[in-house]
Amino acid sequence: MAYLENIRTFVRVYELGSMSAAARDQRISAAVASARIAALEEHLDIRLFQRTTRKLNPTEQGALFYHSALRIIEAVDEAEAEIGQVTRSPRGTLHIAAPLGLGQRIIAPAVPEFKALYPLINIRLRLSDRRLDLATEGLDAMFFLGVPEDSSLRIRKIADCERILCAAPAYIARNGLPETSDSLASGAHDCLNLRYVGAPEFQWPLRTPDGVRRISVSGPFESDHGDALTQWALNGHGIILKPRFEVHDHLEAGRLVPVLESEPPVPIQMACLYPHKRRQDPKARLLIEFMIERILGAMPG
Structure with missing residues (x-):
């Protein structure tokens, strides 16, 4: 079992490129992870990683062993799962x-x-x-x-999954309803976007009379947390694009109202x-x- 745990640790170190990251993933200390790699290298009589002060790179032998190690882990996991299925x-x-x-x-x-x-x-x-x-x-x-x-x-x-554009009644009372997608593209309305590191440029795909149109939108707030956007919309800060199931209760209660129903978003x-x-x-x-x-x-x- 110790040998198998050493292999599991090696696989995560290889995939994550970091001893500390693999240790966190496996809920062990970095010292234990390092000891497992050292024990595996001693057993195999090869060096699995080239260690520098800043990087941890797999050796050629390490890269070859990774693919075999994956097969070992998958075989063990599948065998345990099949045994569990047999015993119900x-x-x-x-x-x-x-x-x-x-x-x-x-x-x-x-x-x-x-x-x-x-x-x-x-x-x-x-x-x-x-x-x-x-x-x-x-x-x-x-x-x-x-x-x-x-x-x-x-x-x-x-x-x-059906999606919907919606906003709070307070926002509509203050800014009016957008009549066409041009109202969003022109920046006449505040649109609340989901953004995160590495995200592509965000566009809203809408079904217009001329076909699907991808609208570049902007607004005062962005977040990588979808529920933060919903809360901002509920507080009257702008228009959101959401899967209908996420805002269904707010729509039913009138806390949010549909926007631009003539040009609805493309389902996701x-x-x-x-x-x-x-x-x-x-x-x-x-x-x-x-x-x-x-x-x-x-x-x-």
Whole structure:
């Protein structure tokens, strides 16, 4: 078991490029991570990394061993998952991620339900509106809004998610309703944007009489937290573009009202992403199917 843990640590050091980052990921100290790598190098009689004061680079032998190490870990994980399935007690830990709106409203509340059904499976949930990298984050699955940039991933489409432009009555009373998409493109209205480090230039795709038009918008506030945008909109600070399920209750209560209904946003794809090599993991499939059922059941009609 110690040898397997050494291999797991090596894989995370290789993927993250940092001993300290791998240690945090595995919830061990940097000293323990370093000792595991040293023990593995001694066992294999090779140097896995070239160490400098600032960088940790894999050697040629280290790069070769990484691919074999991945196969070892995946084989062990799949064997444990299959044994758990046979005994009807799937076990292990799953690392999943979701955007804040979907995660807070649907995924997080469903985690205890899933745990009650499969008590030997532990869930590590990461919520973020930033684009996460599955390999870097060590994720088994990621629920996602949009189109993934990494074509090496498996994608399970869940639904086309309706989106809506909306604002608070106080904002409309002060600024009026935009009559066309030109009103947004001209900067005549305050638009609240989701921004994060590395995000592409943000545009709102709207269905106009002339076809889909991508509108560059701007406003006084931006955030990498989707719920912060919703709160600003509720306080009358601008117009937001949101999946309808995230603001459904606010719309029903009149706290937010639809804007520019004649030129609605293009729906966004909701999907689940997972690495190719983990597609056979029975416990991951259990979780994905369970969460998809919960998501579809929670979507407004």
